[in-house]
Amino acid sequence: IIETEKDRQEDLRPRSPIVTVMGHVDHGKTKLLDAIRSADVASGEQGGITQHIGAYQVAVEEGTVTFLDTPGHEAFTLMRARGAQVTDIVVLVVAANDGVMPQTVEAIDHAKEAKVPIIVAINKVDLPEANIDRVKQQLSEHGLIVEDWGGEIPAVEVSALKREGIGDLLSTLLVQAEIMELKANFSRAAEGKIVESRIDPGRGTVATVLVENGTLKVGDSFVAGIYPGKIRAMFNDRGQKVDLAGPAMPVEIIGLDGVPDSGDPFQVTDGEKLARQVSSKRQELKRVEAARNVKK
Numbered sequence: 001i002i003e004t005e006k007d008r009q010e011d012l013r014p015r016s017p018i019v020t021v022m023g024h025v026d027h028g029k030t031k032l033l034d035a036i037r038s039a040d041v042a043s044g045e046q047g048g049i050t051q052h053i054g055a056y057q058v059a060v061e062e063g064t065v066t067f068l069d070t071p072g073h074e075a076f077t078l079m080r081a082r083g084a085q086v087t088d089i090v091v092l093v094v095a096a097n098d099g100v101m102p103q104t105v106e107a108i109d110h111a112k113e114a115k116v117p118i119i120v121a122i123n124k125v126d127l128p129e130a131n132i133d134r135v136k137q138q139l140s141e142h143g144l145i146v147e148d149w150g151g152e153i154p155a156v157e158v159s160a161l162k163r164e165g166i167g168d169l170l171s172t173l174l175v176q177a178e179i180m181e182l183k184a185n186f187s188r189a190a191e192g193k194i195v196e197s198r199i200d201p202g203r204g205t206v207a208t209v210l211v212e213n214g215t216l217k218v219g220d221s222f223v224a225g226i227y228p229g230k231i232r233a234m235f236n237d238r239g240q241k242v243d244l245a246g247p248a249m250p251v252e253i254i255g256l257d258g259v260p261d262s263g264d265p266f267q268v269t270d271g272e273k274l275a276r277q278v279s280s281k282r283q284e285l286k287r288v289e290a291a292r293n294v295k296k
């Protein structure tokens, strides 16, 4: 319903990659996300308490990477089912002691179907029973040939527990991002996706928005799914108040008139009136659709 302006080539600048971590249960996805987060060079200096808002950004010397921190392919498939493909790169975690398991294969299939490039993190290499060659062998049986076997899939050995290999993994992600030439227009009105939303006792409806294009500002009017709103305040993944959020930066927003779903589109509108018009149109469409489904 909302016309989106076309980006001019000269307005596009490189942006951070958006990454989802997938893999079999217990292979270390959560631990890896924790280890990556603690590798952030900025958090030490600026302080702020780690907030779990559904996504976070980590800055290293070579650049910045954004991670969706709901591990597993549920979040990935849910977002995709709503047409919200925000992931640029999948990190496939495979425990070196366990090897490729059923959910590893499912994750490979999801990534392939979505045409999202895979980087393998061979985890738990600290364990004596770790068998890295066996993992590479099993991956090749599923069509993933790692680079040192003559293929194109980068594979990094890590120990999420000992926090080893994390820097390597981040550099590999940034190299992949460079190859992909990910770009966004930082100067237009923001659009993105709702990562998650909830009702907070003290603050009302709080939602995490991942901006995909443009820059979001306090005071912006917007539509999130079927609901309108106006940004009253924004917070980053460390709980600090911010005034701006550019492409690939996740922020919590306050000022929603409803609770949108994960994966819902988020768009800044030209004024409050348009936001209300678009949202009532969408609510009407939703009612019509619901009525039609009841008839069936």
Ligand code: GDP
Pocket (backbone or CB within 6 Å): 023, 024, 025, 026, 027, 028, 029, 030, 031, 032, 071, 123, 124, 125, 126, 127, 158, 159, 160, 161, 162
């Ligand atoms: P998830 O289900 O994929 O999110 O897996 P978790 O991150 O919850 O990890 C599952 C278990 O494996 C936990 O007991 C972790 O402490 C352990 N684990 C994760 N990474 C490593 C690792 O690098 N080495 C070892 N030895 N254990 C690990």
